[in-house]
Amino acid sequence: xxxxxxxxxxxxxxxxxxxxxxxxxxxxxxxxxxxxxxxxxxxxxxxxxxxxxxxxxxxxxxxxxxxxxxxxxxxx
Numbered sequence: 001x002x003x004x005x006x007x008x009x010x011x012x013x014x015x016x017x018x019x020x021x022x023x024x025x026x027x028x029x030x031x032x033x034x035x036x037x038x039x040x041x042x043x044x045x046x047x048x049x050x051x052x053x054x055x056x057x058x059x060x061x062x063x064x065x066x067x068x069x070x071x072x073x074x075x076x
Contacts, residue, residue: 005032005069005070006029006031006032008066008069009029009063012062012063012066013027013029015062015066016058016059019058020041020043020045020054023044023045023048024043025041025042025048026041026042026045027039027040027041027042027045027059028042031076032070035070035071036070036072037063037070037073038073038074038075038076039055039059039073039074039075041054041055041075055073055075056073
């Protein structure tokens with residue numbers, strides 16, 4: 001996937017990052033491949049039992065709205 005899409009995802013993650021940091025966590029974009037954003041949860045988010053829901057209902061839905069080229073978000 002081109003660098004422009006990756007830049008858009010990075011920008012969108014910067015918008016959502018404060019929400020995760022407020023709960024003691026963080027998120028890092030690892031890669032974007034064929035419409036799939038691969039992210040790594042850090043801090044409190046890495047071990048949180050709710051992290052799957054955070055990714056699906058929070059991060060994924062937000063990124064899909066902001067960057068239409070994204071079809072899925074996976075944690076790595």
